[in-house]
Amino acid sequence: MIYFFIGLGILLLGLVTLIIIKIKGLKEIEKKLNITEEKISEILKTKKDNLDKISRDMDDKKLINKLKEDNDNIFKFEQNLYDVKFEIKKIINNNEYTPSEELEKLLDDIDLEERLEGLKDYYNSNSIKYNELLYKKPFNYIYKLFKLDAKNTFKIQVSEELEILKN
Numbered sequence: 001m002i003y004f005f006i007g008l009g010i011l012l013l014g015l016v017t018l019i020i021i022k023i024k025g026l027k028e029i030e031k032k033l034n035i036t037e038e039k040i041s042e043i044l045k046t047k048k049d050n051l052d053k054i055s056r057d058m059d060d061k062k063l064i065n066k067l068k069e070d071n072d073n074i075f076k077f078e079q080n081l082y083d084v085k086f087e088i089k090k091i092i093n094n095n096e097y098t099p100s101e102e103l104e105k106l107l108d109d110i111d112l113e114e115r116l117e118g119l120k121d122y123y124n125s126n127s128i129k130y131n132e133l134l135y136k137k138p139f140n141y142i143y144k145l146f147k148l149d150a151k152n153t154f155k156i157q158v159s160e161e162l163e164i165l166k167n
Contacts, residue, residue, distance in 0.1 A: 124154055
């Protein structure tokens with residue numbers, strides 16, 4: 001009988017150790033996600049400033065107001081900036097506005113776009129890993145006790161829309 005309780009104790013100790021390791025892994029990924037979110041947020045603010053300069057130069061109230069909208073998370077913020085950039089490109093391609101060379105550079109800041117896309121890919125891959133660990137049974141019930149939530153991913157922006165406008 002004593003061997004049963006010793007075996008049960010070892011089994012419970014192993015289970016607790018496994019849970020701690022899994023939660024530590026989730027916390028590690030969450031830390032990476034938070035750092036990446038901060039970097040993405042910085043880039044989005046720079047992008048917003050650039051788009052704001054262009055929309056003010058265009059004197060387009062609709063775009064200026066859209067940029068002023070309160071975005072409670074970076075996913076909506078990024079989508080909002082994408083929509084504004086799309087509208088600006090559409091207006092330029094319809095020859096309704098011609099930006100100065102400086103503003104054209106701001107609009108086509110390729111370095112900024114590449115860094116943003118790289119960070120979004122990194123964020124999405126870590127977010128997917130995090131969500132897979134979070135939903136893996138039977139640990140998903142334990143994670144609910146710790147109130148761990150699933151992470152969102154960035155929507156893949158189809159640049160085909162922009163390519164259509166260019167042609």
